[in-house]
Amino acid sequence: MALVVVVAGAWFGYQRLSGLSCSGELPLVVSATPEIAPALQSVADQWQVDGGAVDDTCVAVQIVASDPVDVAAVLAGQHGVALAGVGQASGTAVAPDVWVPDSSTWLLRLSSLAPGFSPTNNESVARSPVVIAMPEPVATTLGWPDQQLTWTDLLQQITTGINLRTGIVEPTRDAAGLSGLLALGAAASEAGENAQQATTAALRTLATGRSALREDLLARFPRSADPASVASSLSAAALSEEDVIEYNATEPPIALAALYLEPAPMSLDYPYAVLPGADPAKAAAADGFFELLNEVAFRDQLGDRGLRASDGTWGTGFSAPQGAPSPAGTAPATIEPESGGTAAGGLDPVVIDRALATWTSVTLPARMLAVIDVSGSMLEPVPSAGNATRADVTREAARRGLGLFDDSWALGLWIFSIELDGEQDWRELVPISPLSSQRATLEASLAEVVPKQGGNTGLYDTSLAAYRTVQDGWAAGRVNSVVIFTDGRNEDDNGLTQEQLLAELAEVADPQRPIQMIYIGIGDGVSQQELEAVTEVTGGGVFVTEDPANIGDILLKAIALRPTTGG
Structure with a gap:
C-alpha cells in the first residue's frame, strides 16, 4: 500500500508539474x-x-x-x-x-x-553570422582559408578588379543583404574625400547582380566544375552562414566557402x-x-x-x-x-535608413523634377552649417544627390518664388531629360539657385505646374515624381488658393499614371499639414526638418520611401 501511495503521489505531482491535467x-x-x-x-x-x-x-x-x-x-x-x-x-x-x-x-x-x-x-x-559566400576555387585565389580578409579588401576587389561577379539579395527585403550593404558602406566611408564615389561605385556594382529572392541568387552560383562556368557565374554574395551550410548540403558541383570578413557584420x-x-x-x-x-x-x-x-x-x-x-x-x-x-x-537606426535610402536612390530608375524655393527667406543663415544660407545647404544637398543618381535617371530643375518669369512664379533651368546627356548642365545650373531678395513663396501655382509637367511626359517603368524644396508657406495672394489647388489636382490625377509629390520642408516656417493636404490627393510624402543641415539625409529618405507601384 505504501508503494501504491508513493507511485500515485508521484503521478499526481507529475501531472501538476507537466500540465497533463489541462x-x-x-x-x-x-x-x-x-x-x-x-x-x-x-x-x-x-x-x-x-x-x-x-x-x-x-x-x-x-x-x-x-x-x-x-x-x-x-x-x-x-x-x-x-x-x-x-x-x-x-x-x-x-x-x-x-x-x-x-x-x-x-x-x-x-x-x-x-x-x-x-x-x-x-x-x-x-x-547565424553573415558571411561572404564564394565558390571555393574563387575564394582560394583570395587566400582562403589561410588569409583573413576585411571588408575594405572586398570593396577594393569589387570596385577596381574585374574577376569578381558580385550579387546581393535586395537589402530592403533581406536582412543578410542589408547587413552586407551596411558593412560595405562602412568600408567605403573610410575612403576620405572619395567616400561618396566609393560608395556609389560599390552600390552600382552590387545592383547589377541583385536578386529579389535569395533562392534566385543562390541559383546563380556555378552549376558545373568547368572553369568557364565558374568564371561566368556569381562569385561573391553576402549571405548567412546557414545559407552556405544548406547550399553545400545538396552536394553541388562547386561547394561554397564562407568568408568571415572583419570587422564582423551584423549577424x-x-x-x-x-x-x-x-x-x-x-x-x-x-x-x-x-x-x-x-x-x-x-x-x-x-x-x-x-x-x-x-x-x-x-x-x-x-x-x-x-x-x-x-x-x-x-x-x-x-x-x-x-x-x-x-x-x-x-547601429544608429538613422544609419540603416541612410543606407537603404542611398541604395534606392542609386539603383531605382526614376524620372524626377526638382523644384527649389528661392524666396527671400532662403537667405537665412544656418548655424549648424557654419552659417551657410538655407539656399547654400539646399544646393549642396542637390549636388550630392546628383552624384548618386546614375545615367538611367531623367532629371529636370526649376526654381520658384513669385513673378520669376513675368507673372509666372517658377522658372525652368533645365528641362527633364536623361542624366546621361545633361549631368554637367544640371550641376552648372545649381549656381542659378539664388534667392530673390524680398521674394515671397508661390507654392501652390508652382506645385500644380510641376505636377502637370511631369504628367505630360509620364514614363512607364519608372517612378515619376516631383520633389519640392521649400522653407515656407504659400504667400502668393494672386495665385491659387489651397482649395483651388486641391480641386485642380484631384481633377487631373490619373491612378493609371501615378506621380508622387514629395515636399522637403526646411526650417520652422513650413506647415506640414498644408503640404500633407496635397500629398493626400496625389500620393507621395512630406518630410520636414527644422535643421536645414539635415536636408541631405531627408532627401535620401524621401526618395527611398517613394511608392514604386504603377511607375
Whole structure:
C-alpha cells in the first residue's frame, strides 16, 4: 500500500508539474522565418505532449513559416507606415502573437517609424553570422582559408578588379543583404574625400547582380566544375552562414566557402518578439514557450538546421563551414529606437535608413523634377552649417544627390518664388531629360539657385505646374515624381488658393499614371499639414526638418520611401 501511495503521489505531482491535467485550448500563433521554423515546431510538439498549459488551459502553439518581409508588410500596414522596398502585404500573411524574424533590424525599422509598435521580450534565440559566400576555387585565389580578409579588401576587389561577379539579395527585403550593404558602406566611408564615389561605385556594382529572392541568387552560383562556368557565374554574395551550410548540403558541383570578413557584420539574431496587444494569457503562454528555447534540446535542434545558439556557439549536428570560428557573429541587437542613439548591434537606426535610402536612390530608375524655393527667406543663415544660407545647404544637398543618381535617371530643375518669369512664379533651368546627356548642365545650373531678395513663396501655382509637367511626359517603368524644396508657406495672394489647388489636382490625377509629390520642408516656417493636404490627393510624402543641415539625409529618405507601384 505504501508503494501504491508513493507511485500515485508521484503521478499526481507529475501531472501538476507537466500540465497533463489541462483542458480547453489556448492558441498561440508564432510566425517564424522558414529556416528556424522546424526547430521551433519540434519544441512546440514536445511541449504539447508534455501538457504545456497556462492556468490549467492547454496551450496549442501553431508555428507558421513566413518570410520576414511578408510579416513586416502586415505589421507596417496595421500601424499605418511604409517600409522602404517592402510594399503591400500579401494575401496569405497574418499578424501573429509572436514573431521570430531572422533579424532585429526588422523590429528596429518598424519601431523607428511606428511609435505604437513596441514588442516585448525581443531576446535572441539563435544566431547565424553573415558571411561572404564564394565558390571555393574563387575564394582560394583570395587566400582562403589561410588569409583573413576585411571588408575594405572586398570593396577594393569589387570596385577596381574585374574577376569578381558580385550579387546581393535586395537589402530592403533581406536582412543578410542589408547587413552586407551596411558593412560595405562602412568600408567605403573610410575612403576620405572619395567616400561618396566609393560608395556609389560599390552600390552600382552590387545592383547589377541583385536578386529579389535569395533562392534566385543562390541559383546563380556555378552549376558545373568547368572553369568557364565558374568564371561566368556569381562569385561573391553576402549571405548567412546557414545559407552556405544548406547550399553545400545538396552536394553541388562547386561547394561554397564562407568568408568571415572583419570587422564582423551584423549577424542574423532571430529575436523572439511578443507583439503588442497580446492578452495576459497569451503573453504568459509566450513566456512559457520562450523558456523552452533556452534548453540544450533546442540548441541541438538548431544545430541540425545549420543555426547557432544565440551566444554564437553551436550544438550537436552543426556542420561548420571550413574556417568557421566559435563563437562567431555580433552580439544580439537591441531594437529600442531611443536607446541612446544606438540599436541593432550598436547601429544608429538613422544609419540603416541612410543606407537603404542611398541604395534606392542609386539603383531605382526614376524620372524626377526638382523644384527649389528661392524666396527671400532662403537667405537665412544656418548655424549648424557654419552659417551657410538655407539656399547654400539646399544646393549642396542637390549636388550630392546628383552624384548618386546614375545615367538611367531623367532629371529636370526649376526654381520658384513669385513673378520669376513675368507673372509666372517658377522658372525652368533645365528641362527633364536623361542624366546621361545633361549631368554637367544640371550641376552648372545649381549656381542659378539664388534667392530673390524680398521674394515671397508661390507654392501652390508652382506645385500644380510641376505636377502637370511631369504628367505630360509620364514614363512607364519608372517612378515619376516631383520633389519640392521649400522653407515656407504659400504667400502668393494672386495665385491659387489651397482649395483651388486641391480641386485642380484631384481633377487631373490619373491612378493609371501615378506621380508622387514629395515636399522637403526646411526650417520652422513650413506647415506640414498644408503640404500633407496635397500629398493626400496625389500620393507621395512630406518630410520636414527644422535643421536645414539635415536636408541631405531627408532627401535620401524621401526618395527611398517613394511608392514604386504603377511607375
